[in-house]
Ligand SMILES: NC(=O)c1ccc[n+]([C@@H]2O[C@H](COP(=O)([O-])OP(=O)(O)OC[C@H]3O[C@@H](n4cnc5c(N)ncnc54)[C@H](O)[C@@H]3O)[C@@H](O)[C@H]2O)c1
């Protein structure tokens with residue numbers, strides 16, 4: 224009772240200054256309460272979103288705020304986090320939200336986090352490739368990962384910033400340099416490719432997309448996105464025209480959105496949905512749930528490349544098992560060779576960015 228009175232007193236003091244509570248020490252009181260709740264009942268994880276004020280970041284903040292596995296949600300960006308934090312923090316769900324603005328507050332944003340999700344960086348405009356974003360986003364990802372290595376080296380990292388085929392390699396090099404690299408904890412987010420594949424395949428089959436599971440392997444750009452239509456669940460057969468149509472549509476799903484948005488950015492809503500789905504899977508794995516399997520771009524020995532997306536089993540340590548490709552048909556074997564060629568260059572570009 225006394226603790227509650229003290230907490231209320233502190234909150235009253237803060238709100239009387241009309242400051243957003245999450246930018247003052249009132250946030251600490253709320254976090255203490257969330258931690259108490261977590262100890263008493265439902266387990267709660269601490270999650271940070273870096274780039275939380277952006278197109279993906281805002282919707283993702285909303286979706287993580289309604290995730291019952293999250294007890295503390297840290298929203299970090301270089302702009303606009305006070306507004307986004309105040310807004311999201313009014314939702315009557317369990318997670319306590321705190322906002323962090325700019326590099327000096329990166330330490331606070333990251334300290335103690337179990338999972339860090341990174342959608343920070345610039346998006347494409349029509350006519351650009353994801354690789355065209357490298358110049359700006361490589362530096363952003365480097366800085367943020369240096370922070371992670373310093374302030375929450377044991378966190379699971381979900382990397383969304385493009386070009387994912389390079390930024391995952393950049394992050395790995397930063398962590399190696401800092402001596403904190405654990406390949407199981409670094410996961411490139413390719414869930415949107417699976418989400419799109421499930422949707423487009425379901426349209427062709429005339430079924431509910433929730434009943435469809437399409438493995439998408441390789442990477443996250445153009446021909447490196449390789450849907451394995453021969454392994455669709457439930458088992459389905461496609462004509463050659465359908466295979467061609469579906470493969471092209473899945474590989475170019477991002478460009479379809481970029482063109483439709485006509486200069487206003489790339490996929491944000493479907494991406495936030497995909498990122499939230501993947502983060503939830505990571506948290507269920509962390510909690511010890513068995514049989515959590517998702518596709519992700521991770522360190523891998525499935526091919527000769529150092530990183531590759533396949534299905535992985537998520538557990539307490541992150542990507543605890545990386546699954547093999549399974550049987551491919553001729554069309555997929557040709558696609559795999561093309562994907563590997565482009566991927567090799569993108570991965571090397573990421574490695575060189577840190578090593579050279
Ligand atoms: N992996 C995927 O499937 C996938 C899907 C969609 C978009 N993306 C990528 O996600 C990224 C973000 O897309 P968006 O549409 O949200 O862009 P956006 O411009 O709307 O938002 C990006 C946010 O990052 C912030 N930011 C910039 N530098 C930062 C830094 N140093 N630290 C913290 N935050 C910083 C910006 O202030 C902005 O709020 C892009 O690179 C985009 O290509 C990836």
Ligand SMILES: O=C(O)C[C@H](O)C(=O)O
Nearest residue numbers: 347385476477478489490
């Ligand atoms: O296409 C983009 O640039 C964004 C993202 O990678 C996507 O697949 O939607």
